[in-house]
Amino acid sequence: MNTVALIGAQWGDEGKGKIIDILAQDADYVVRATGGSNAGHTVVSGGNTYKLHLIPSGILYPDTINIIGNGVVLDPKVVLEEMDALGALGVKFDTLKIDLRAHVVMPYHKEFDELAEKAKGKNAIGTTKRGIGPCYADKCDRIGIRFVDLLQPEVFASKLKTNLELKNKIITAVYGGKALDYKSIYNEYCGYAKRLEKFACDTGVMVYDAIKAGKRVVFEGAQGTLLDIDSGTYPFVTSSHPISGGFCAGAGIGPTAIKEVLGIAKSYTTRVGAGPFPTELNDEVGRHLLNVGHEFGTTTGRARRCGWLDTVILRLAARINGLTSLAINKLDTLSGLKKLKIATHYMLDGKKTDSFPADISMLEHCVPVYEEFDGWSDDISTCRTFEELPAAAQNYIKAIEQLTDTPVSMIGVGPDRDQNIVRTGNK
Secondary structure, three states: OOEEEEEEOOOOOOOHHHHHHHHHOOOOEEEEOOOOOOOOEEEEEOOEEEEEOOOOHHHHOOOOEEEEOOOOEEOHHHHHHHHHHHHOOOOOOOOEEEEOOOEEOOHHHHHHHHHHHHHHHHHOOOOOOOOHHHHHHHHHOOOOOEHHHHOOHHHHHHHHHHHHHHHHHHHHHHOOOOOOOHHHHHHHHHHHHHHHHHHEEOHHHHHHHHHHOOOOEEEEOOOOHHHOOOOOOOOOOOOOOOOHHHHHHHHOOOHHHOOEEEEEEEOOEEEOOOOOOOOEOOOHHHHHHHHHOOOEOOOOOOEOEEEOEEHHHHHHHHHHHOOOEEEEEOHHHHOOOOEEEEEEEEEEOOEEEOOOOOOHHHHOOOEEEEEEEEOOOOOOOOOOOHHHOOHHHHHHHHHHHHHHOOOEEEEEOOOEOOOEEEOOOOO
16 A cells, blocks of 8 residues: 555554654655654664654655644744754755644743643643643634744734733733743744745645655654544543544545554553553563663653553554554563563443543543463564564464454564564555
8 A cells, every 4th residue: 555654552652663764764755744742753773863753754764755744733943953963963854844834832832831730730631841732722722823924924923922912911910920022932933934944835735646646655643542632531632633533634635545554552551641541560560661661751751651551442543543453562572571461351340341431530440351471581682573473472462463353564573673573464
C-alpha cells in the first residue's frame, strides 16, 4: 500500500520514532498532522541520537518531503531550536513544508498552561506546560493565530493586540500573574516568521496530489490512542486526536486515502503524568521496566510509570484506529524476567469487562485479570527473524495477536533502526 498511518496504541511513548524512521527510508512524504511540541520522537541512527518534537522524522532523508500539517499547533521557537540542533548534526531542511492553516503557540498559551495547572493543585492533569491545550482552545474559540497570519505583519499585529488585551486581563485578574508585553512578543514572532516563511505551503493539496500520483506517504503519529481528547482517559488526555481519524482533519485528506494503519505498542505499558493506569507496577518488576527500558520522556525527561501489557487498551486501539497490524517495541526489555503477565480483561465490581470504560472513576476501580507466561533470559537484541526468538518470546507475541485479533508485523529488539524484526506476510 502507498499510504500508511502510524499510530500510538497506548498512552504514547511507544517508540514510534524508530518505526517511523524505518518506514521513512522508503517514503516520498512523511506527514505530521496532530499535536504539538508536547510530543517527542527519538531516532538512533549512525551513532547519532536525534530528538524530534515537531519536525517529521523523514527529515533525516534528503529526498523525503516532510510536512507539518494544518492540525498541528506550531511553536515557531521550538521548531527553530530543533532546526538549529539538527543542523549541527548535518541535517538539511530543503524538504520541510509547513501548512498555512497551522495554529501558532503564543507566549500567553504557555503562561495559561503554567498558571492553570498550578491553580488546579492536586487535581492537576500533568501537562507538559508547553501551551498546547490553550492553543487548541483558542482554535476552537475562533480567536487563534494561524501561520498564515504570522506571515502578514499587519494582520498579526491586529490579532495579537486583540488577544493580548483579553489574555492579560485573565492572567492578572484571575491568576495573579504578570501581564505580557505586546511589543516584545510582536518583534520576537515577526523574527520567527522571517526565518520560517520559505517553508509555508498549502500542504493539504500537496498530500492529496502525492497520493493521487501513487507516491509513498507515511502519516507520522504523535502521542497515543489513550490520550485522544474523545476516546482517551479524559480529562487526563491531550487536546487533539492522535488517532487515525485525526490524520484526515489534520492533513486535509479523506479517510479512504489511508490504506494501512500500523499501531505501535511496547511489549509492556507506560504512561507519563496523572490518571488511572490499571496495570501499573510499583515493585521490582516496575523498576526493571523503568531502568532497563530507559523510560524517561523525550520532551520532559520525566520518569514514566510502568506496568504489564494491557490488551484491553490494545483492543480499544484496534477498534478506534482500524488497525491493520501491530508493531511491538522493546521486546528486549522483558529479557531476564522469569514470569511475564498480560492483562486480558478487567473485573469491575465483581463483573468481567472486556472493554475500556468511558468513566475514569470506573477505570480507577478496575482490577486487571492476567494470563501468565514464561519469560526468557536470552539476549534477543541480535535476532532478525521471528524464528530466531526464544520459544517463550514467540509465544508472548502470538498471545498478543490472539488477544487483540491483530497480526504483529514488526517486533523491536533494541533502540537502533536495524534492531527490528519484520514479518512481511503478517499484515
